[in-house]
Structures are given as structure tokens and as C-alpha cells.
Amino acid sequence: MKDDVIPLEYHPGIFDKYKNNTNLDDWxxxxxxxxxxxxxxxxxxxxxxxxxxSCGLHIKPANNRRNEYRNILYLLEHAERQIIGNYLFSEWRYFTHWSLGGYDEYDSDLCIRILNLLESTYIEKE
Known part of the structure; x- marks a missing residue:
């Protein structure tokens, strides 16, 4: 973490603003x-x-984007919180900045599903 970032504590509702908004640019x-x-x-x-x-999980090769996203979600369900959060942060950044706005509802849905998964890792630890 960068030195100039003030650490936050997770609290219920911290992600609510984002998980109900499919417009990733608003995030x-x-x-x-x-x-x-x-x-x-x-x-x-x-x-x-x-x-x-390195996880040892075996998945079928994806033959379309829907199956690719299913594979990603399956793997993330078995990952540590840090990996889930890093992946979400990176994907959101890609969709909103590097893809030049070339994301659609499938991409937004993926981010929201990952956000819900990330939130569940906090709730399980409470």
C-alpha cells in the first residue's frame, strides 16, 4: 500500500454505492x-x-466470454481476499480506462459479482 493512503476499515455497506450501479464509469x-x-x-x-x-483447480477451456467469466468467478471463489480485491480493482480499471469505454453489461455484471464475492469474504470473517 502506498504511504499516502490512509488505511480503511471494512464496514457493512462500504460497497453498496457500487454494487447497485452497472455504469462502471460512475465508480x-x-x-x-x-x-x-x-x-x-x-x-x-x-x-x-x-x-x-498454482491453485491446482482444473477448469475447462472457455469457448466464449460467458464461460470465461464463469471460470474467473469459479477461481475467485477459491482465492484469498487480496487476490479477489486486486483482480476486481484491475478489471474495473481496464474496463473504464484502458478499453476506452468498450465494456458492456457482461463486464459490469462480472465486476458486480466479484464485488459481492469480495464483500462476502469480509462478512464470513465477522
């Missing part, structure tokens, strides 16, 4: 601060790829 208002504050990094999916290679 720019506060989402990066929340994710950085919780200790997540935009790592371009590197921690997820390392997990995918």
Missing part, C-alpha cells in the same frame, strides 16, 4: 480510494494469474 467517484484504502492494488491481474497457475 470513479470514490471506488479507487476505497480499494486502495482497503489495501488492494491494481496489479494488472498478476496475482490472479499466479493463483490460477
Amino acid at each position: 470513479c467517484d470514490g471506488f479507487p480510494d476505497v480499494m486502495c484504502g482497503l489495501g488492494f492494488d491494481m496489479d494488472a491481474g498478476e496475482s490472479f494469474l499466479a493463483f490460477k497457475e
Whole structure:
């Protein structure tokens, strides 16, 4: 985590503003601060790829985007919170900045599903 980021504590409702909004561009208002504050990094999916290679879980190769997203969600269901948060942060950034607005409802749905999964990791630990 960067030295200038003030650590945040998770609290119920911290993600509500985002999980009910499919317009990922609207997430720019506060989402990066929340994710950085919780200790997540935009790592371009590197921690997820390392997990995918070392987790020992076997998945069928995806033949379309829907199956690719199912595979990602399946793997994330077995990942640590840090990997889930890093992946979400990186994917959101990709969709809203690097894809030049080229995301659609499937991409938004993926982010919201990952956000719900991330939130569940906090709730399970309470």
C-alpha cells in the first residue's frame, strides 16, 4: 500500500454505492480510494494469474466470454481476499480506462459479482 493512503476499515455497506450501479464509469467517484484504502492494488491481474497457475483447480477451456467469466468467478471463489480485491480493482480499471469505454453489461455484471464475492469474504470473517 502506498504511504499516502490512509488505511480503511471494512464496514457493512462500504460497497453498496457500487454494487447497485452497472455504469462502471460512475465508480470513479470514490471506488479507487476505497480499494486502495482497503489495501488492494491494481496489479494488472498478476496475482490472479499466479493463483490460477498454482491453485491446482482444473477448469475447462472457455469457448466464449460467458464461460470465461464463469471460470474467473469459479477461481475467485477459491482465492484469498487480496487476490479477489486486486483482480476486481484491475478489471474495473481496464474496463473504464484502458478499453476506452468498450465494456458492456457482461463486464459490469462480472465486476458486480466479484464485488459481492469480495464483500462476502469480509462478512464470513465477522
